[in-house]
Amino acid sequence: AQSVSQHNHHVILSEAASLELGCNYSYGGTVNLFWYVQYPGQHLQLLLKYFSGDPLVKGIKGFEAEFIKSKFSFNLRKPSVQWSDTAEYFCAACSGGYNKLIFGAGTRLAVHP
Amino acid sequence: NAGVTQTPKFQVLKTGQSMTLQCAQDMNHEYMSWYRQDPGMGLRLIHYSVGAGITDQGEVPNGYNVSRSTTEDFPLRLLSAAPSQTSVYFCASSYASSEGEAFFGQGTRLTVV
Numbered sequence: 001a002q003s004v005s006q007h008n009h010h011v012i013l014s015e016a017a018s019l020e021l022g023c024n025y026s027y028g029g030t031v032n033l034f035w036y037v038q039y040p041g042q043h044l045q046l047l048l049k050y051f052s053g054d055p056l057v058k059g060i061k062g063f064e065a066e067f068i069k070s071k072f073s074f075n076l077r078k079p080s081v082q083w084s085d086t087a088e089y090f091c092a093a094c095s096g097g098y099n100k101l102i103f104g105a106g107t108r109l110a111v112h113p
Numbered sequence: 114n115a116g117v118t119q120t121p122k123f124q125v126l127k128t129g130q131s132m133t134l135q136c137a138q139d140m141n142h143e144y145m146s147w148y149r150q151d152p153g154m155g156l157r158l159i160h161y162s163v164g165a166g167i168t169d170q171g172e173v174p175n176g177y178n179v180s181r182s183t184t185e186d187f188p189l190r191l192l193s194a195a196p197s198q199t200s201v202y203f204c205a206s207s208y209a210s211s212e213g214e215a216f217f218g219q220g221t222r223l224t225v226v
Contacts, residue, residue, distance in 0.1 A: 009153065032213045043117075044156075044203065044217040051212055090155060094213025098163055099144050100171065101205075101213060103155035 002027050004093050006104035013081050013111050021076040021107050023091030033074040034092040034101070035065055044090065050074060061085070086111045115139050119204050119218035126194040126225045134189040134221050136204030142216070143209040145187040149173065149200040150220070156203060162187055163209070194225045 007022035025031060035047040048059025055067040065076045074091060091104040120135045138145065143164050148156040148171075158171030162181040176198060178190040187206075191198060201222050207215040 043219040099207045099213050105153050105155045
């Protein structure tokens with residue numbers, strides 16, 4: 001069955017620390033990959049996406065993600081986090097038609113000043 | 114531009130009551146979906162629609178009904194609420210050509226007692 005798994009459920013960092021959130025997907029064919037972010041009290045927003053081409057994609061607010069096909073991974077990175085990055089991060093995949101997204105369980109990131 | 118609007122934002126129901134969660138989008142998106150978000154499980158697809166008059170079941174459809182009479186609106190009906198339906202519900206919309214990229218509403222937090 002198609003699935004998305006996120007390695008860490010809770011991450012606590014200090015400001016200026018580097019961030020890497022793991023995401024692995026299980027799909028048989030072509031897949032589009034996404035990272036969404038949910039800031040406290042807000043709706044989900046698209047952080048970045050990968051459809052094809054350069055496996056290193058850059059998103060908003062200094063985030064980037066690398067698609068590694070051989071590892072079925074799409075990890076999210078940021079070199080230096082800020083307090084305002086405190087949020088829940090969801091990895092998601094879409095394969096086939098109708099834009100049906102499969103989400104990972106989410107990672108809650110807390111950044112301390 | 115309002116995007117995706119959900120009402121209400123909060124709701125408390127008694128077991129067995131029925132209610133409708135409203136979702137409207139003003140972006141002329143063909144596709145609309147309902148997800149529920151539960152701790153540790155990410156978002157799971159309840160129902161989706163690919164156009165007016167066309168709906169289909171997602172991963173967790175039991176206990177929910179939908180209809181899509183217009184492009185703009187996609188209400189979710191709980192016929193007889195159960196405590197297991199306590200969750201946060203998100204409506205999403207997207208262009209058919211967006212390959213999975215979706216816009217989300219702010220969510221409805223539902224508690225069934």
